[in-house]
Amino acid sequence: MNIIVLIKQVPDTETKVRITSDKKGIETNDIKWIINPYDEFAIEEGLKTKEKLKEGTVTVVTVGPDRTVEALRTAVAMGADNAVHVKVDGMLDTYLVSRALAEVCKKENGHIIFTGKQAIDDDQAATFSYVAELLNYPSATVVVKCDISADKTKATLEQEGDGGAKNIIETALPAVIGVNKGINTPRYASLPGIMKAKKKEIKTYTLNDLGLGSETNKTVEMDYQLPPERAAGKKLSGDIPAQVKELVRLLREEAKVV
Amino acid sequence: MGNVFLIAEQKDGQVKRVSLEILSELTRQGVTTTTLVPGFGDMGQVAESLVNHGAHKVVVLEHEGLKQYNTEAYANAVFSYLSSQNPTAIITGATSHGKDFLPRVAAKFKAGLVADGISFQFSGDKVSVKKPVYAGKCSKSVEFSGGPAVFSVRPNVLPTQAANKSGSVEKVTADPGNVKAKIVSSVASQVKKVELTEADIIISGGRSLKSADNFKILADCAATLGAAVGASRAAVDAGYAPHDMQVGQTGKTVSPKLYIACGISGAIQHLAGMRTSKVIVAINKDPEAPIFQKSDYGIVGDLFEVVPLLTEELKRLKSQS
Numbered sequence: 001m002n003i004i005v006l007i008k009q010v011p012d013t014e015t016k017v018r019i020t021s022d023k024k025g026i027e028t029n030d031i032k033w034i035i036n037p038y039d040e041f042a043i044e045e046g047l048k049t050k051e052k053l054k055e056g057t058v059t060v061v062t063v064g065p066d067r068t069v070e071a072l073r074t075a076v077a078m079g080a081d082n083a084v085h086v087k088v089d090g091m092l093d094t095y096l097v098s099r100a101l102a103e104v105c106k107k108e109n110g111h112i113i114f115t116g117k118q119a120i121d122d123d124q125a126a127t128f129s130y131v132a133e134l135l136n137y138p139s140a141t142v143v144v145k146c147d148i149s150a151d152k153t154k155a156t157l158e159q160e161g162d163g164g165a166k167n168i169i170e171t172a173l174p175a176v177i178g179v180n181k182g183i184n185t186p187r188y189a190s191l192p193g194i195m196k197a198k199k200k201e202i203k204t205y206t207l208n209d210l211g212l213g214s215e216t217n218k219t220v221e222m223d224y225q226l227p228p229e230r231a232a233g234k235k236l237s238g239d240i241p242a243q244v245k246e247l248v249r250l251l252r253e254e255a256k257v258v
Numbered sequence: 259m260g261n262v263f264l265i266a267e268q269k270d271g272q273v274k275r276v277s278l279e280i281l282s283e284l285t286r287q288g289v290t291t292t293t294l295v296p297g298f299g300d301m302g303q304v305a306e307s308l309v310n311h312g313a314h315k316v317v318v319l320e321h322e323g324l325k326q327y328n329t330e331a332y333a334n335a336v337f338s339y340l341s342s343q344n345p346t347a348i349i350t351g352a353t354s355h356g357k358d359f360l361p362r363v364a365a366k367f368k369a370g371l372v373a374d375g376i377s378f379q380f381s382g383d384k385v386s387v388k389k390p391v392y393a394g395k396c397s398k399s400v401e402f403s404g405g406p407a408v409f410s411v412r413p414n415v416l417p418t419q420a421a422n423k424s425g426s427v428e429k430v431t432a433d434p435g436n437v438k439a440k441i442v443s444s445v446a447s448q449v450k451k452v453e454l455t456e457a458d459i460i461i462s463g464g465r466s467l468k469s470a471d472n473f474k475i476l477a478d479c480a481a482t483l484g485a486a487v488g489a490s491r492a493a494v495d496a497g498y499a500p501h502d503m504q505v506g507q508t509g510k511t512v513s514p515k516l517y518i519a520c521g522i523s524g525a526i527q528h529l530a531g532m533r534t535s536k537v538i539v540a541i542n543k544d545p546e547a548p549i550f551q552k553s554d555y556g557i558v559g560d561l562f563e564v565v566p567l568l569t570e571e572l573k574r575l576k577s578q579s
């Protein structure tokens with residue numbers, strides 16, 4: 001069974017964001033790049049699925065510039081068998097990234113495709129769904145449990161629904177699954193894994209190779225802005241009971257919210 | 259501005275407020291909109307609320323397969339209707355459902371998508387959508403090129419506004435297509451909870467609550483206010499609160515009228531989920547806690563002392579009015 005994991009390299013969350021002078025993006029010089037944390041859960045779920053089924057291969061796929069190969073090597077060090085890099089320069093939007101990922105999934109004949117429920121840079125939470133639609137596969141997101149049937153034609157998923165509901169979903173395979181935190185605990189790369197990853201040959205495609213040479217982004221980023229600063233508010237004073245009284249008065253009379 | 263479509267969301271014949279928020283904004287901008295309502299059963303109230311908020315035309319996409327939310331069924335039904343309508347914009351609320359099915363609609367149109375916008379502006383035949391990125395450390399404005407503008411809008415950031423309008427309502431039989439993934443059972447949460455993303459008031463607790471039991475202090479206060487209870491990730495990771503209560507970049511994104519953060523330091527990832535709240539109150543014993551920089555009102559003190567007093571004071575006030 002071909003297990004595919006779609007991953008994205010994102011700035012570490014501690015990164016200080018600085019907008020470029022033309023306001024078209026952020027400065028990328030000092031960024032520490034990491035694998036999107038939700039995609040780490042996806043990698044782990046891919047590896048666990050292979051272990052449970054006692055067969056199959058895990059292929060990790062990413063779309064991005066040269067630096068993103070690092071994310072693929074990390075995934076191989078964790079245990080992924082193969083890695084595919086769709087090498088692009090410049091910014092691709094969710095649409096074009098999904099097109100590329102879907103083409104790779106077709107080439108690799110993916111039977112189950114895992115990815116994170118969202119990437120923590122643009123928070124679109126859309127890729128799993130786009131890719132699924134482009135492949136005409138079913139999908140589910142915010143998945144915290146995944147069991148594959150013995151004949152590998154179906155999966156039973158547990159999804160976190162609104163208001164704390166727990167949904168049980170049955171899906172035909174192939175399918176695309178967006179995983180949430182809580183589904184597993186990602187393993188660390190092992191030393192032999194790291195050695196293997198260094199030498200691992202990474203399959204590389206361009207958009208042209210995928211038949212997408214004439215495709216363009218469907219969204220245009222106009223400009224980046226810093227959020228409006230919230231003026232630091234009033235710290236109340238006096239003893240605690242007096243502060244509480246004053247707070248309630250302000251909420252009622254000034255802010256008019258209670 | 260062409261053919262603009264809003265996909266309204268409803269549950270059990272009640273429209274979600276975010277649909278009215280988007281409609282109100284479209285009306286303010288003078289954008290003529292057709293509103294689609296996927297569902298099954300009596301949609302009379304839904305249609306009425308939509309018309310009262312400026313819907314020119316409401317089209318109920320009716321099918322038994324749309325009674326319960328289903329990703330593929332919603333996307334298929336919406337697309338099969340829209341495919342002959344030459345849409346220039348397709349909009350829905352950035353709810354868990356909206357964020358789930360909208361990319362499929364975009365993919366079917368080979369269109370671009372902006373999820374979780376906090377504002378949008380139509381001008382001429384262009385639309386620009388603004389959305390926060392990098393945990394809200396900045397935001398970007400995005401336009402579309404080629405294909406319809408497909409975007410979702412965060413609940414609770416735009417005000418609703420009743421409009422004196424008359425609109426038409428029609429019903430068409432929808433085509434939910436072939437569905438390969440289905441919810442076969444669903445267990446609601448043990449405790450009846452106000453859904454965080456829809457709450458007007460939220461009171462949240464952090465790691466400092468120290469136990470799941472202690473969250474009761476917040477629940478008591480919430481009950482007095484008709485509020486929902488939220489949590490920081492540190493509190494969730496420690497097992498004090500379930501994951502669906504997590505507020506933040508990787509939990510729920512909320513914009514209530516009032517957000518009360520109790521014993522929460524104000525990490526950037528937490529702020530990402532609540533910084534668009536109208537009024538923020540911080541209760542923290544550390545006067546240097548970053549949360550105070552982002553709050554309208556702050557009390558430096560021990561939450562175990564402050565919150566019960568707050569509950570009492572609110573109760574007292576309530577009994578008077």
Ligand SMILES: Cc1cc2nc3c(=O)[nH]c(=O)nc-3n(C[C@H](O)[C@H](O)[C@H](O)COP(=O)(O)OP(=O)(O)OC[C@H]3O[C@@H](n4cnc5c(N)ncnc54)[C@H](O)[C@@H]3O)c2cc1C
Nearest residue numbers: 464465466490491492506507508509521522523543544561
């Ligand atoms: C990829 C990623 C995603 C993340 N996503 C989220 C997210 O979605 N949501 C989220 O919340 N976090 C998220 N985080 C974690 C975030 O960085 C913080 O670690 C977390 O928000 C801290 O939670 P806290 O404020 O409860 O705990 P702490 O930072 O430990 O703060 C506790 C606060 O309580 C105060 N305090 C202690 N005792 C009392 C008392 N008795 N009375 C009053 N005040 C008291 C302290 O002064 C302190 O300010 C994410 C992190 C990463 C890396």
